[in-house]
Amino acid sequence: MIVGPGFRLWAITLTALYLSHSIGYKPSRVREYMLEKIIKRSSKTVLYRVSVTTADDEIGTGTDADVFLQIFGEKGNTSVVELTKSGNLFESGQKDEFTLVENFVGTLTKVGIKRNEKGLFDAWKLAMITVQPVGSLVYKFQFNQWIRPNEWTYSYEG
Numbered sequence: 001m002i003v004g005p006g007f008r009l010w011a012i013t014l015t016a017l018y019l020s021h022s023i024g025y026k027p028s029r030v031r032e033y034m035l036e037k038i039i040k041r042s043s044k045t046v047l048y049r050v051s052v053t054t055a056d057d058e059i060g061t062g063t064d065a066d067v068f069l070q071i072f073g074e075k076g077n078t079s080v081v082e083l084t085k086s087g088n089l090f091e092s093g094q095k096d097e098f099t100l101v102e103n104f105v106g107t108l109t110k111v112g113i114k115r116n117e118k119g120l121f122d123a124w125k126l127a128m129i130t131v132q133p134v135g136s137l138v139y140k141f142q143f144n145q146w147i148r149p150n151e152w153t154y155s156y157e158g
């Protein structure tokens with residue numbers, strides 16, 4: 001098992017900070033609540049570092065569409081997560097990094113990616129995604145393809 005007590009405390013603090021900012025709860029109350037939730041769920045939650053590299057070998061590879069990710073492993077899958085943060089994401093040659101707190105899925109097997117048709121420039125050529133469950137190795141998922149809108153595109157590890 002890759003998740004230790006130190007990590008769990010960190011995840012709780014991070015989540016508590018996030019919640020206190022987004023819904024205005026007092027951090028201490030949120031921390032208690034999260035602690036309870038996480039203890040109930042035991043060690044089933046993992047922090048994933050995700051990096052998404054947009055291709056730069058053709059014209060117009062960057063997108064302004066919304067992008068969604070799902071991670072699959074030998075023990076299950078995460079929920080569908082929108083990859084979002086401030087700034088202009090998924091531009092040509094750019095590497096965008098995200099941190100997700102999601103279900104433990106065991107050894108990673110594949111990732112699914114989906115985009116919508118939002119924005120004037122929604123076409124997207126995705127080069128690669130890497131996923132690192134914190135404390136574990138980095139899994140690489142090659143795409144090197146244009147991602148069709150509104151449907152899942154999968155890549156297998158390796």
Ligand SMILES: [Ca+2]
Pocket residue numbers: 062063064065088089090091
């Ligand atoms: Ca963009």
